Amino acid sequence: MAAMTGSAFAEAGADLKLVGVQKRFPGFTAIENLDLTIPAGSFFALLGPSGCGKTTTLRLVAGLEEVSAGRILIGGKDVTATKAYQRPVNTVFQSYALFPHLSILENVAFGLRRRKMTDALTRAHEALNLVELDHLSARKPAQLSGGQQQRVALARAVVNRPALLLLDEPLGALDLKLRRQMQLELKSIQGEVGLTFLHVTHDQEEAMTMADTVAVMNKGRIEQMGAPAILYELPRTAFVANFLGQSNLFSGLVAGETSNSIAVDIAGSRIVVPKSRAQRHGGEVTIGVRPEKLILTRTAPNANSALNSLGPGRITDVSFSGVSTQFSVEIPSVGAVVVFAQNLQASPMASVGDAVWVSWNVEHGFGLEDDERSAARFSADESTAMIAAHRKDALLAELEDS
Amino acid sequence: MAFSAFAPSTVSEQAPRRKSRVALLLLLPGILYLLLFFLVPLLSLILTSLQAPTVSGDIGQYRTAFEWQNYSTAIGQYGGQILRSFVYAVLATVFALLFSYPLAYFIGVKARPYPLLQNLALILVIAPFFISFLLRTLAWKQLLSDESAIVTGLKALALLAPDAHVTGTPVAVVFGLTYNFIPFMTLPLYASLERLDLRYLEAGNDLYATPFSTFLRVTIPLSMPGIVSGVLLTFIPAAGDYVNASREFLGGTGTTMIGNVIESNFLVSLNYPAAAAMSVMLMVAILILVTIYVRRSGTEDLL
Numbered sequence: 043m044a045a046m047t048g049s050a051f052a053e054a055g056a057d058l059k060l061v062g063v064q065k066r067f068p069g070f071t072a073i074e075n076l077d078l079t080i081p082a083g084s085f086f087a088l089l090g091p092s093g094c095g096k097t098t099t100l101r102l103v104a105g106l107e108e109v110s111a112g113r114i115l116i117g118g119k120d121v122t123a124t125k126a127y128q129r130p131v132n133t134v135f136q137s138y139a140l141f142p143h144l145s146i147l148e149n150v151a152f153g154l155r156r157r158k159m160t161d162a163l164t165r166a167h168e169a170l171n172l173v174e175l176d177h178l179s180a181r182k183p184a185q186l187s188g189g190q191q192q193r194v195a196l197a198r199a200v201v202n203r204p205a206l207l208l209l210d211e212p213l214g215a216l217d218l219k220l221r222r223q224m225q226l227e228l229k230s231i232q233g234e235v236g237l238t239f240l241h242v243t244h245d246q247e248e249a250m251t252m253a254d255t256v257a258v259m260n261k262g263r264i265e266q267m268g269a270p271a272i273l274y275e276l277p278r279t280a281f282v283a284n285f286l287g288q289s290n291l292f293s294g295l296v297a298g299e300t301s302n303s304i305a306v307d308i309a310g311s312r313i314v315v316p317k318s319r320a321q322r323h324g325g326e327v328t329i330g331v332r333p334e335k336l337i338l339t340r341t342a343p344n345a346n347s348a349l350n351s352l353g354p355g356r357i358t359d360v361s362f363s364g365v366s367t368q369f370s371v372e373i374p375s376v377g378a379v380v381v382f383a384q385n386l387q388a389s390p391m392a393s394v395g396d397a398v399w400v401s402w403n404v405e406h407g408f409g410l411e412d413d414e415r416s417a418a419r420f421s422a423d424e425s426t427a428m429i430a431a432h433r434k435d436a437l438l439a440e441l442e443d444s
Numbered sequence: 445m446a447f448s449a450f451a452p453s454t455v456s457e458q459a460p461r462r463k464s465r466v467a468l469l470l471l472l473p474g475i476l477y478l479l480l481f482f483l484v485p486l487l488s489l490i491l492t493s494l495q496a497p498t499v500s501g502d503i504g505q506y507r508t509a510f511e512w513q514n515y516s517t518a519i520g521q522y523g524g525q526i527l528r529s530f531v532y533a534v535l536a537t538v539f540a541l542l543f544s545y546p547l548a549y550f551i552g553v554k555a556r557p558y559p560l561l562q563n564l565a566l567i568l569v570i571a572p573f574f575i576s577f578l579l580r581t582l583a584w585k586q587l588l589s590d591e592s593a594i595v596t597g598l599k600a601l602a603l604l605a606p607d608a609h610v611t612g613t614p615v616a617v618v619f620g621l622t623y624n625f626i627p628f629m630t631l632p633l634y635a636s637l638e639r640l641d642l643r644y645l646e647a648g649n650d651l652y653a654t655p656f657s658t659f660l661r662v663t664i665p666l667s668m669p670g671i672v673s674g675v676l677l678t679f680i681p682a683a684g685d686y687v688n689a690s691r692e693f694l695g696g697t698g699t700t701m702i703g704n705v706i707e708s709n710f711l712v713s714l715n716y717p718a719a720a721a722m723s724v725m726l727m728v729a730i731l732i733l734v735t736i737y738v739r740r741s742g743t744e745d746l747l
Contacts, residue, residue, distance in 0.1 A: 106646050126649040127658075139647035143665040152661075153651035202651070 055238030056117030056130065056205035057082040058103065063112035065098055065262075072098040073262040076112070080255070085232055085239040087253035089246055091285065093435035095262040096242045097136075100208050103240065105129045117205055127156075132199035133208040136442065138191045140183035146170065146194055147179035153202040169201035170194075172231065189220045193227070200231060209241040213248060225252055244439075246286050250274065258282045274332075278321055278411045283330050290379050291330040291410070299323060303404070309375040313350045313407065320409025328410040334382040335406040338369060338392060343401045350407060352376055353399030357392055371400055493720035504714035514721040522705050522722065529702040530729070532614070533683035536621035537629075540678050541671070543622070544629040548670070549663075551630075552637035569630050577624055581693045584620055585611055588694070612696025620688035625681065629674040636670025672741050680730055702726055 060078040065071070073095045080086045088096040101107040103114060105126030113122045121129050132153065140149050147166050154162035170176040173193035183191055192212055199207055209228075213221045229252060232239055243249050249256050250270040257267040258281070266273060266282045277283035280291060297307040304323050306313045315329050331350075337343075343351045355373030362385075369381040369392065379400055383391065392398055496509035519526070547569070555562045572580060587594055588610040598604040610616050644666065648658035664671070686703025689695035695704070702722055709719035 104650055106649065126646070127652045127654055131650070133647075133650045135643060135647060135650075137643055139641075139643045141644060141647070141662060141665075143668075152648075152653070156652040156657060198651070 055083040055236055058206055058238065058240065059113075059115040059118075060099075060103075061113045061115070063099075063102060063114065064110045065095070065102060065107065066110045071262060073102070076262070076264065078257065078264065078267075080238060080240060082117070082238055083236055084254045085229070085241065085252060087241045087243060087249035087256045088259055089243055089249040089256055089286070090259035091244055092439040094259045096244075096259050097210060099259075100133070100210055100240065100242045103206070104131055104133050104208055106133075130205040131208060132202050132204040132206075133210060134192075134195050134199045134212040136210040136212065138183075138195040138212075140191055140194055140198070142183055144182075145179065146175065146181050146183065146186070149183065149194060150179075150198045150201055152198065157202070165201055166197075169197040172200070172234075173197045173227065189216055189224070192216060192224065196224075196228070196231070200235065200237070203235065203237070205238065207237045207239050209239060209243075211243050211245075213243075213245075221248070228252065250286070256286075258285060260285075276319060276408050277330070280328060280330075280410055280412055283408075283410065288333050288380060289330040290333060290336070291328055292376060293326060293328045295326050296324050304409070306409075308352065309373075311350075311352050311376075313352075314347075314404045315407040315409045316405060319405075319407065321411035322409060328412065329407055330410060331402050331407045333368070333380040334366070334384075335402050336379070336381040336400045337402060338371075338381050338383055339399045339401065340392065340396065342399050348404050349401050350404055351399055351401035352379065353401075354397045355379065355400070357394050357396050357398060360392070360394055369398075371398060373400070489720050489723055492716050493724050495717045495720075504716070506716060511717065514717045515725065518718050518721045518725065521718075522702065525700050525705050526702050526722070526725070526729075528700070529683050529726075530733075532618055532621060532689070532699075532701060533679050533685075535618045536625060536682045537675055537679045539618070539622040540626050540629040541675065544626055544633050544674065545671075548630050548633035548637050552634045553640060553642070556638075566634070569627055569634075573627060578687065578693075581620055581624065581687055584616075584623065585694055588616055588619075611694055612691070612699070614699055616694040617689045617699045617701075620694040621682045621685060624685075624688065625678040628677040628681075632673035632677065633667065633670040636667045636673075640666055668741060672738060675737070676734060680734070683730055684726055 058078070058080040060076050063073060063076040063078075065073040076095075076099065078099075088099060090096045098107060102109055103116075105121070105124065105128070109122060113120055115121065116130060140146075141152065144152065147163065147170070150169050151162040151166035154165055159165065167176055167179065170179055173196060175190060175193055175197070178186060178190065183194065186194065195212065213224050216224060225248065228239070231237075239253075241249070241253060250273075253270060255267065256270050256273055258265045258273065260281050266278045273282065274286055277286060277289065280289075283289035283291060292306075292308045292313065294306045294308040294313070296304050297312065298305040299317075302318070303314050303316050304320055304327075306315065306327060306329055308329075313329060317323060320327070320329070342353065343349055352373055353371075355371040355376070357369055358372045358378070359368075359370035361368045364385075366382045366384050369383065371379045371381060373379055381400055491508065492506075493514055494508075494510050494512065495506035495514075496511040498505045498507045547565075551562055551565045551569075555565060586592065589595065590609055590611075595604065595610055599606055599608070604610075640663065644662050645658055648662045649655070653661060684703050686701060686707050687693055689699045689701040689704055690707075691697065695701075706719045706722050706726075709715040709722070
């Protein structure tokens with residue numbers, strides 16, 4: 043198609059493969075043994091809290107950091123030993139990092155010029171048209187608003203047609219409305235140019251709305267990976283259950299089992315979970331249910347094999363949020379249970395102090411892989427150096443946000 | 445840093461424009477000072493440069509006149525020295541820049557994770573300046589003299605001809621100028637490199653620019669304010685310097701610069717008009733060169 047003397051544009055997105063990747067910094071391990079395959083053309087989100095290693099992963103793929111061990115393959119080619127400027131990868135940085143001394147047009151044309159494209163300016167204009175900013179091409183980055191800068195950063199990366207586009211929390215600095223617009227724009231750009239997207243974020247809603255596949259990362263490891271709906275429906279660990287939305291978790295011993303379900307004893311109540319939705323089928327297990335799946339009743343629900351119920355408990359807090367109302371229910375020897383109820387009636391169905399039962403369809407429960415003791419794994423067993431490093435990262439991220 | 449005051453600034457646009465007597469009153473001492481110690485001497489200098497010798501007067505006696513040929517005579521007589529001054533000053537500035545940029549880059553960028561090392565290196569850059577620069581230049585005269593270990597060593601290695609000298613040559617003068625002005629180059633460079641956001645370099649790398657290309661197209665343009673201030677702070681005093689080139693220090697008869705000519709005309713031959721004419725010319729030449737330089741380096745919108 044176009045005349046080019048440098049390395050060619052990627053025809054389509056390439057797949058990314060991380061094999062046993064490890065990254066150690068002096069004092070702590072950011073990533074311990076990461077294996078990951080991202081299929082070509084997909085929108086992949088790496089989701090996790092500050093300091094979980096997701097940005098490090100992105101920087102390793104971009105070539106801005108060197109792996110301590112392991113291999114990185116892009117489109118089947120081993121790029122572990124290559125430098126950042128040799129990789130068919132472009133990044134939309136969290137800080138945008140637009141060159142302040144260059145015009146918007148020259149910023150976008152920068153990568154094309156380095157690859158000696160003859161029609162760099164034409165292509166830069168096209169990319170700016172794509173993000174609807176061509177009329178500002180003569181300005182300097184400092185003269186643009188945050189949202190506009192973000193779109194320029196996106197154009198500057200996309201114009202190179204990388205095999206893989208890396209997004210480092212690029213929407214973090216935008217307000218809600220702009221963020222929605224950009225999310226849509228990103229999805230449509232992906233549809234138009236067919237790139238592979240690797241998106242790093244701590245915003246679970248953003249990850250779920252945009253990505254085909256979400257990997258939840260914690261402490262330098264991937265906890266669980268899958269389609270957003272599956273991840274939400276069937277979290278495998280307590281970390282995922284709580285990081286991706288909210289969950290009510292209960293622990294108890296397995297007290298019985300049938301061919302397709304297990305029954306768990308939770309403070310004297312028999313709670314049934316389908317075997318297909320439980321990771322473990324014996325011993326002490328942790329089971330959970332999403333707050334919006336719970337039904338609040340003022341009377342004990344009729345014994346029903348399709349329904350689990352706990353109660354009675356007392357409502358300790360009611361907060362109204364428009365679409366739904368959030369109830370906190372304190373159930374003796376079980377603990378606090380959170381219930382989201384759709385506001386189907388004009389007035390709240392219950393108020394603080396009321397005695398209520400919570401129940402849910404057996405099919406909505408899930409059983410976790412880790413038990414109560416191992417669930418504490420992500421809080422207490424860290425070295426002081428690692429805690430300090432995490433604390434520092436968190437503070438830095440906080441500063442960045444403000 | 446005080447050096448950034450040298451670079452063009454647009455801050456004045458944001459200053460509130462309010463007429464107030466207090467502001468005028470506060471400005472008064474500064475205005476008076478400038479009138480008294482800048483404008484008056486400048487006018488006096490220009491007037492002196494146009495004086496003519498009194499008929500049948502003693503040496504060093506002049507009358508007010510408009511002797512414009514003072515300028516043409518000075519150019520005719522000392523054109524070589526004027527040109528040499530600018531050649532030496534340009535060379536010293538270029539060498540100082542080549543030496544200082546890596547140094548400032550190391551202190552301001554590479555040593556950033558080690559504040560102690562950074563401070564230590566900065567102290568090492570500034571430390572020599574606790575000693576008078578006359579003394580330091582004299583010390584270099586000793587170090588570069590024919591009997592010194594450096595020169596005999598170079599001769600022993602056959603890097604220098606057996607009958608060669610170092611002091612009194614242009615090499616020694618340019619070396620002395622470079623040495624003396626290196627901190628004036630290093631500090632503004634450091635000040636701007638220290639603020640360099642390394643994420644821009646990563647972005648350059650990410651956009652297919654090799655490290656060299658990134659340096660050329662990102663690092664250098666972003667440190668331009670420092671380069672401009674450093675070059676001005678080195679070039680301007682170096683062009684008018686008369687210590688390094690003088691025979692008592694590193695120079696010889698063949699290295700006379702305009703500063704030495706002005707000095708000898710003022711103090712030895714008492715030819716005040718010629719000395720004043722050359723001072724004015726030096727000032728105007730520097731003003732023109734600096735204006736062209738600042739315009740062309742295009743740093744206005746970086747600040």
